[in-house]
Amino acid sequence: MPYYINFKDPNSPEMIRVLESIPKCPGTCFFMDINKSTDLKYQGGIADWGRKLNNTFNFLLFSNHFEKDVVKGIGDEIMLFIPDSDLGKRFSNGPYYSLLEDIYSSMFTIRNHPDPGLFIECKVSIHYCTEVFNISFLEGANDYYGSDIDLTARLMTKCIENRIVLSEKFLIKVRNDMVNLGLPADTGCLGRISEKFLENFKGVPTNTEYRIIDVK
Amino acid sequence: MIMEITENAYNETTILGIIGRLDTTNYGILENKLSTLIDTGKTRIIIDCSKMDYVSSSGLRVFLIALKKITLVRGRFILAGLQEIIREIFEIAGFTTIFEISGTWEEALRLIGEEGH
Numbered sequence: 001m002p003y004y005i006n007f008k009d010p011n012s013p014e015m016i017r018v019l020e021s022i023p024k025c026p027g028t029c030f031f032m033d034i035n036k037s038t039d040l041k042y043q044g045g046i047a048d049w050g051r052k053l054n055n056t057f058n059f060l061l062f063s064n065h066f067e068k069d070v071v072k073g074i075g076d077e078i079m080l081f082i083p084d085s086d087l088g089k090r091f092s093n094g095p096y097y098s099l100l101e102d103i104y105s106s107m108f109t110i111r112n113h114p115d116p117g118l119f120i121e122c123k124v125s126i127h128y129c130t131e132v133f134n135i136s137f138l139e140g141a142n143d144y145y146g147s148d149i150d151l152t153a154r155l156m157t158k159c160i161e162n163r164i165v166l167s168e169k170f171l172i173k174v175r176n177d178m179v180n181l182g183l184p185a186d187t188g189c190l191g192r193i194s195e196k197f198l199e200n201f202k203g204v205p206t207n208t209e210y211r212i213i214d215v216k
Numbered sequence: 217m218i219m220e221i222t223e224n225a226y227n228e229t230t231i232l233g234i235i236g237r238l239d240t241t242n243y244g245i246l247e248n249k250l251s252t253l254i255d256t257g258k259t260r261i262i263i264d265c266s267k268m269d270y271v272s273s274s275g276l277r278v279f280l281i282a283l284k285k286i287t288l289v290r291g292r293f294i295l296a297g298l299q300e301i302i303r304e305i306f307e308i309a310g311f312t313t314i315f316e317i318s319g320t321w322e323e324a325l326r327l328i329g330e331e332g333h
Binding site: 055058059062063064086091093094097098102103107108109112113114115118119150181187199 | 226239244273276277284292305310313
């Protein structure tokens with residue numbers, strides 16, 4: 001449950017006290033964006049693009065058990081967040097490696113499905129967040145705020161269709177899992193990972209290290 | 217997680233039984249097994265899923281890769297005995313229209329035999 005923040009007095013000392021007492025909520029944030037769906041809406045009717053959006057969101061969420069991890073949807077992009085406490089329960093072995101591998105596999109299945117009219121290809125950005133708080137300013141809504149959430153959104157600017165952009169911070173968690181599981185460094189989709197890139201994202205005071213994995 | 221694969225041969229057909237969870241920590245075992253079979257010309261394969269109680273996206277990917285390889289060499293690849301929760305995932309993945317699916321491995325064996333391969 002998020003901490004609900006709502007104070008009528010803009011200078012409320014109580015608000016400051018409450019905000020400073022909220023604990024951080026480390027976890028993995030990722031954005032999934034359906035590719036070129038705006039084009040589709042101009043090309044066909046709702047029965048066509050609506051069906052493909054239904055199929056794609058259903059597949060991405062249901063096959064990976066992400067239904068309860070969706071924080072919000074904006075157009076054809078969804079933001080998901082899995083707190084560490086939940087991820088560990090879901091994958092008893094190698095949770096970060098498993099999460100990445102499953103996301104890659106879903107994108108692979110969409111890209112290589114023999115029926116090309118069923119799904120829409122997508123792109124994903126992933127970041128391991130430590131500067132994050134489970135708070136909401138809207139009653140009844142779940143949300144996460146923090147500089148690491150903003151960075152996850154920034155990573156999406158480096159994404160194109162059938163690509164995963166992951167921060168180095170998330171990759172370190174994945175690599176640690178692989179060591180613990182005794183897996184070679186090039187196992188699964190990690191065999192396709194790029195070299196490290198550096199980017200100075202807007203609003204982020206330091207350079208961000210990230211990598212890409214193209215889904216083939 | 218623990219996953220076991222059983223292997224039985226009936227004439228030219230191989231039946232692989234998956235027991236337990238097929239997930240990211242073990243999908244490579246099935247992937248290697250299927251690759252070896254296909255590469256050695258054993259392209260009539262039935263997967264008995266009746267004891268498979270979980271499949272992750274990585275598991276789905278293995279099935280899709282095997283289907284593509286076997287289709288190229290005109291073999292047969294049948295999934296048998298899907299539990300309800302697995303069938304639901306297969307439906308959402310659009311797999312029920314691209315895979316041959318049968319109720320049991322015995323039925324799948326008859327399907328292959330009846331067509332005189």
